[in-house]
């Protein structure tokens with residue numbers, strides 16, 4: 001059985017395409033300090049109308065709402081990281097998803113966003129506008145202890161040879177992904193290419209929900225869900241429109257045949273992108289107004 005390695009902290013967040021998770025051990029016991037504008041992260045939301053501003057990889061969030069540590073069908077992980085904030089539409093979405101999970105199952109929710117979104121020094125290049133969330137493939141069936149919540153088991157579901165681990169991957173995981181992917185609020189979901197291939201090979205009947213599920217580096221112990229820009233959030237920049245179809249054709253084949261994602265949680269950092277794009281003007285005030 002493959003156990004996903006604990007990742008060390010990642011600070012080269014320049015690449016707009018980078019996504020998610022990690023740095024599990026790196027954050028233990030330490031406060032989350034981020035070189036935003038002022039050199040630190042606000043610990044409270046920016047008051048005012050809720051708004052996602054900018055893009056997932058270069059933006060911020062006003063009027064964030066906190067996801068409680070637990071509720072009907074969910075448990076929130078790693079509270080000490082203070083990344084359980086989201087756009088109110090994201091929080092409502094996660095509550096809806098949790099309510100749809102068959103009991104006693106409950107979803108395990110990792111990072112959403114910081115209280116005002118923005119760039120994080122560890123683990124993510126996105127999650128900046130409060131519209132992204134990480135969900136473990138593993139479901140819980142009871143309340144978590146404080147220790148389980150603070151240091152959750154992070155087993156990957158993919159073997160080194162590219163097969164899926166039967167004890168960790170099965171009908172509950174497919175159902176979980178379908179629950180999320182079939183919701184019209186979802187813009188895209190990132191999973192390991194092995195998982196996308198397994199879905200392409202096995203899902204019968206309605207396959208329309210496969211379209212939003214996109215292959216990406218890492219993402220073998222969790223998936224990353226990103227919501228569409230909420231109506232009325234005029235400064236929110238959506239992601240590129242997905243190509244038509246279920247995504248099981250050429251694009252997936254190129255991931256599988258290239259294979260350069262194997263064993264890598266994220267793409268290599270291109271040297272030419274070692275600068276950060278300019279932050280939206282509104283974010284400059286939101287992230288620096290304490």
Ligand SMILES: [Zn+2]
Pocket residue numbers: 019020021124127132133134223224225
């Ligand atoms: Zn993520």
